[in-house]
Amino acid sequence: MTALRQSLELGLALCRTCSLAVSRAALKVDRRCPRCRSRIEQRTLFSAEMTLAWLIAGIVFYIPANLLPVMHTSGLLGEADSTILGGILEFWRSGDWDIALLIFTASIAVPFTKFIAIGLLLLTVRKNSQWEQHQRTVLYRIVEFIGYWSMLDVIVVALTAALMQFQVLGAAEPRAGIAFFCAVVVVTMLSALSFDPRLIWDRPA
């Protein structure tokens, strides 16, 4: 494979909205994409800073999301508050290990993986690292892809609360934890979207 040249050397810039390669000479006159009129930057402005800010917000929200109850149930068997982890354990004990694993993946493992992965990407980009650039780009795509599946638990709690409206026989209500959890999903998605993967391939000047 011949050495691949970067857009910087070719005098081109990519529109991140419609993927049109635009000559940088033309951008000096008009900073907008000639096809879709989005603003074009060689690298997304303040990408690393925005990614870090959203990442910190995500980690902060992740704590109450796991400590506070997400649902309150009442019925003939008494009342109970359940957390995300508590719900998973309940599935596990009752023998539904597959559902326990699914919720564990979506609610605990995915956000945690995102924190580690985005943190790793930010750290290596900051050091202008040449290490495993291909693998790190794949990692970024994985983070982008898995992100929104974490919304699963919010949907399950909402549907359960909507269905369990039998007063004394059984009722479920959402609790504060679910709002924090929803915030974690939104904020970590914003973090991943703020990251400009082209930074991975930049060589030290």
Added chain:
Amino acid sequence: MALCRRCDAVLARHFGANTQSGLALVCAAAIFFAIANLTPTLSIDMAGMETQANIWFAVRSLQQGWISVAALGLAFTTFLIPAVQIALLFWVLLFAHAGHGPPGFGPIMRLLHRMRPWSMTEVFLLGALVAIVKLANWVPITPGAGIWAIAALTTVLALLGRCDPESWWSIAPAVKT
């Protein structure tokens, strides 16, 4: 399918649909979306009392004090964004099929591009399936027509290139921005 020579990202995919089949898919999506929101996704019939739930019931059940921010998040990702996506795609494809650029093509395509990661119909489908398994141990829960509509909607939206504007730029090349 074209892959990036450096990082193997998909750059372009052959899009097996023209504006006509695209338009047909959007109409199908609109119909499935309507059914999904008009019929129950899940229902419980216990001791003569019946409760039902679909996307809107789920959103409403989260409307409690400040927890309503979660209701807002759910309403956006499972109702508003898919609805706007379908409407905008219909608008774009209708004009593209007639052979000219729709008014507001550029801003619409940019909006579609921004909205794409936030459309969570498939997550709602999985959530409904998990809720069935979760509650089936306690109460007689049955899936309604809505769950099939959501499954169909997920498939159709996936076929529409997950509403990826990048693939749509190429089918309306004559459009002036």
